Amino acid sequence: MKRFILKRLGYAVLSLLLLSLTIFLFVRLTGDPAVLLVEPGASKADLAAIHAQLGLDRSIWVQYGQFMSSLVRGDLGHSFYYRTPVLELYLSRLPYSLLLAVAAMAFSLLVGIPSGILAAVHVNRWWDSAGKIFALLGLSLPSFWVGLVMILFFSVYLGWLPSSGSGTALHIVMPAFALGWYFAAAHMRLTRSSMLEVLGSEYVKLARLKGLPEARVIGKHAFKNALIPVLTLAGINLVIMVNVAIVVETVFAWPGVGRLLAEGIAFRDFPVVQATVLIGGAMIVVVNFFVDILYAVIDPRIRYER
Amino acid sequence: MTRSRACVVALVAAVLIAAAAPAAAQSPAAPVGQITWAVHVTLAPTWFDPAETSGIVTPFMVLYALHDALIKPMPGNAMTSSLAQSWTMSKDGLTYEFVLRKGVKFHNGDVMTAEDVKFSFERYRGASSTDLKAKVARVDVIDPYRVRFTLKRPWPDFMTFYATPATGAAWIVPKKYVEKVGEDGFKKAPVGAGPYRFVSFRPGVELVLEAFDGYWRKTPSVKTLVFRVIPDESTRLAALKRGEVDIAYSITGPLAEELKRTPGLKLTPTYFTFTVWVMFTEQWDPKSPWHDRRVRLAANLAIDRQGINQAAYLGYSKPSYSFVPQGMEYFWPPPPYPYDPKRARQLLAEAGYPNGLDAGDLSAEAIYGAAIGEPVVNYLQAAGIRLKLRLLERVGFYQELGEKKLRPVVQNGSGAAGNAPTRIEVNAVTGGRYAYGAYPDIDGLFSEQANEMNPRVRRQLLDKIQQMIHERVMFAPVIEPAFLNGVGPRPAVNGLGLVANHPYSAPYEDLTLKPRP
Numbered sequence: 001m002k003r004f005i006l007k008r009l010g011y012a013v014l015s016l017l018l019l020s021l022t023i024f025l026f027v028r029l030t031g032d033p034a035v036l037l038v039e040p041g042a043s044k045a046d047l048a049a050i051h052a053q054l055g056l057d058r059s060i061w062v063q064y065g066q067f068m069s070s071l072v073r074g075d076l077g078h079s080f081y082y083r084t085p086v087l088e089l090y091l092s093r094l095p096y097s098l099l100l101a102v103a104a105m106a107f108s109l110l111v112g113i114p115s116g117i118l119a120a121v122h123v124n125r126w127w128d129s130a131g132k133i134f135a136l137l138g139l140s141l142p143s144f145w146v147g148l149v150m151i152l153f154f155s156v157y158l159g160w161l162p163s164s165g166s167g168t169a170l171h172i173v174m175p176a177f178a179l180g181w182y183f184a185a186a187h188m189r190l191t192r193s194s195m196l197e198v199l200g201s202e203y204v205k206l207a208r209l210k211g212l213p214e215a216r217v218i219g220k221h222a223f224k225n226a227l228i229p230v231l232t233l234a235g236i237n238l239v240i241m242v243n244v245a246i247v248v249e250t251v252f253a254w255p256g257v258g259r260l261l262a263e264g265i266a267f268r269d270f271p272v273v274q275a276t277v278l279i280g281g282a283m284i285v286v287v288n289f290f291v292d293i294l295y296a297v298i299d300p301r302i303r304y305e306r
Numbered sequence: 307m308t309r310s311r312a313c314v315v316a317l318v319a320a321v322l323i324a325a326a327a328p329a330a331a332q333s334p335a336a337p338v339g340q341i342t343w344a345v346h347v348t349l350a351p352t353w354f355d356p357a358e359t360s361g362i363v364t365p366f367m368v369l370y371a372l373h374d375a376l377i378k379p380m381p382g383n384a385m386t387s388s389l390a391q392s393w394t395m396s397k398d399g400l401t402y403e404f405v406l407r408k409g410v411k412f413h414n415g416d417v418m419t420a421e422d423v424k425f426s427f428e429r430y431r432g433a434s435s436t437d438l439k440a441k442v443a444r445v446d447v448i449d450p451y452r453v454r455f456t457l458k459r460p461w462p463d464f465m466t467f468y469a470t471p472a473t474g475a476a477w478i479v480p481k482k483y484v485e486k487v488g489e490d491g492f493k494k495a496p497v498g499a500g501p502y503r504f505v506s507f508r509p510g511v512e513l514v515l516e517a518f519d520g521y522w523r524k525t526p527s528v529k530t531l532v533f534r535v536i537p538d539e540s541t542r543l544a545a546l547k548r549g550e551v552d553i554a555y556s557i558t559g560p561l562a563e564e565l566k567r568t569p570g571l572k573l574t575p576t577y578f579t580f581t582v583w584v585m586f587t588e589q590w591d592p593k594s595p596w597h598d599r600r601v602r603l604a605a606n607l608a609i610d611r612q613g614i615n616q617a618a619y620l621g622y623s624k625p626s627y628s629f630v631p632q633g634m635e636y637f638w639p640p641p642p643y644p645y646d647p648k649r650a651r652q653l654l655a656e657a658g659y660p661n662g663l664d665a666g667d668l669s670a671e672a673i674y675g676a677a678i679g680e681p682v683v684n685y686l687q688a689a690g691i692r693l694k695l696r697l698l699e700r701v702g703f704y705q706e707l708g709e710k711k712l713r714p715v716v717q718n719g720s721g722a723a724g725n726a727p728t729r730i731e732v733n734a735v736t737g738g739r740y741a742y743g744a745y746p747d748i749d750g751l752f753s754e755q756a757n758e759m760n761p762r763v764r765r766q767l768l769d770k771i772q773q774m775i776h777e778r779v780m781f782a783p784v785i786e787p788a789f790l791n792g793v794g795p796r797p798a799v800n801g802l803g804l805v806a807n808h809p810y811s812a813p814y815e816d817l818t819l820k821p822r823p
Contacts, residue, residue, distance in 0.1 A: 040740075166511065268701060
């Protein structure tokens with residue numbers, strides 16, 4: 001087991017190293033950030049001064065070396081646009097993203113799982129059709145459109161909710177719905193298919209043959225097992241919600257990590273993009289690392305196979 | 307008699323005192339209330355520091371509140387003495403002396419002196435700092451309220467660069483405070499000499515400022531200013547409709563129409579030195595159809611500028627016939643090109659293209675390319691100049707433009723501050739960052755004007771240059787886009803359009819709210 005964990009840890013570190021190099025190189029293919037920091041037509045001397053200020057006048061490998069040595073010391077660099085430490089910026093946005101992600105995830109699970117169960121239990125009947133329509137709408141309606149319609153209806157027309165920003169419980173209602181809407185549909189679909197698979201399995205048939213009440217068969221025997229893939233997906237989705245809820249955060253002016261990433265991309269703020277992608281990547285690597293270990297604990301065959 | 311006269315005098319005095327009392331109680335009114343803006347861009351801490359001014363107008367949105375300058379544009383005067391009481395230029399044009407206003411205090415209580423002025427200039431590292439500092443030989447503090455700039459040689463544009471938004475070098479920061487807190491500390495807790503002091507900043511969320519009662523010009527009327535970042539324009543409009551904000555910047559297209567229709571809201575256009583024009587980058591190549599002046603003229607006559615204005619800006623923009631904005635110093639007003647597609651087709655036929663011509667790409671930056679480039683291409687197409695619109699992302703566009711890779715037709719735009727020569731230098735003379743070619747006679751006149759200290763003679767030279775650019779049809783100027791904003795019912799004076807060539811609210815100390823009903 002120890003060898004297995006060390007091996008997985010090695011893969012995790014290697015993944016992060018590769019990610020750091022990839023994002024470092026790719027972000028530099030997107031153009032010169034100095035062009036966006038000055039008015040078009042700025043002199044070459046002004047552009048050169050900005051390159052020197054931002055450290056972009058050095059060779060790319062020197063820049064990468066400095067980036068990695070700073071990274072090891074926990075320094076993710078200074079934002080080109082904000083001129084403040086990137087880690088400070090990221091941490092100032094993270095609580096907002098976590099709050100939004102948790103609220104959206106709660107909504108998506110509370111809606112997605114029960115509707116998925118109902119659709120599976122009443123397969124090819126009214127509930128199932130309604131669930132399919134819900135999933136279709138959830139996956140196909142763009143979240144910016146859902147967000148704007150909500151703002152128009154609940155904020156401008158009814159006047160119930162603030163149109164944008166953060167600060168009170170009311171502020172989170174619409175962004176959480178707009179963000180959770182898509183994921184609710186995804187969770188609904190997965191719950192439905194997973195439940196259908198489990199409901200068709202031998203042990204569920206046996207439970208029914210034993211005369212167990214249907215509610216107990218579904219609630220205890222089927223649901224528990226069907227939930228595993230849904231929760232695995234939900235874990236990854238939570239990381240996605242935290243880091244790349246760009247559209248929803250922009251529409252609702254929600255000051256989260258997703259908007260920070262969008263601003264970083266728009267302004268070619270290399271340190272911000274590098275840090276946001278790396279931290280997001282690290283979250284996924286860490287989640288996967290622990291999931292791998294959990295799988296190995298649950299099913300010893302996995303550690304021997306690998 | 308004496309007694310009755312005394313009674314009358316006493317009565318009149320009592321009436322006068324009674325009448326004056328409410329006025330006296332009202333005059334030194336303390337600042338009250340709050341104005342909230344929905345800002346279309348992400349506020350950056352670099353905007354709190356004049357030393358970082360990047361040549362774009364946006365940071366001045368914040369600078370006008372937090373800081374003050376020796377000379378700055380104010381209502382009715384593009385170079386108003388502010389922290390400087392007066393300024394003089396020596397006859398030889400080599401020295402500029404500024405007499406400072408006495409008793410001006412920064413928000414931390416420090417008194418502004420000439421040392422702060424010298425420090426702020428030397429610390430300045432923003433747009434054109436290299437050029438500006440290369441031309442200034444030294445800055446001398448004559449006494450605490452007198453500072454002298456000595457140039458290496460006469461430079462007619464010194465004040466254009468020093469005292470307008472072309473740079474932020476004349477905006478004064480407190481030397482002692484900056485040295486004490488350091489560069490990062492200053493951006494976190496900026497202190498200035500402006501009408502509003504810094505309260506808080508949450509990156510990506512909002513900036514909060516509070517009235518500074520020690521501001522030399524006057525105590526502001528509104529107590530709190532809040533700049534909320536709302537990147538999506540539909541959301542900005544929704545926030546304005548709900549009364550969450552009082553002023554929403556940048557509302558365009560159909561949303562601007564909706565804003566105009568909404569009772570209680572007002573659509574307010576503002577303008578700055580922003581022009582969009584089309585460049586013929588192959589006009590110096592004899593093999594290119596664009597070498598023929600008639601083809602370039604045909605393109606100019608084929609564009610319905612007023613039609614574009616109406617469609618994209620509800621008619622609030624200004625059709626443009628020069629790439630130099632109308633509000634710039636030394637602008638020469640050219641005769642307008644009429645919209646005459648028939649004449650355009652005739653010109654093409656005379657140039658040897660009776661069936662029109664396939665003219666290649668019109669490259670443009672994505673945002674203004676979609677709003678303006680698309681109708682331009684359609685109008686040209688209708689006249690027989692068949693161009694394909696090629697939209698490029700902003701960074702890629704300006705990189706390729708700077709490297710002179712875009713051909714044969716390019717839509718360019720600039721909102722850079724400065725004056726006509728600074729605009730011409732970048733786009734129409736040899737060595738200009740976006741000049742694909744030039745004409746020796748224009749180059750010669752340009753060099754001449756650059757050393758001409760007599761404003762009258764200089765104007766004649768610059769008029770001549772602009773006439774030659776127009777006669778040779780070097781460009782197809784299109785429009786000076788308006789910056790459309792929404793204003794809610796609460797502000798009595800919103801500051802929009804008060805300062806010429808400034809698209810945002812200013813001066814903040816002049817803003818007022820309507821009295822509550």
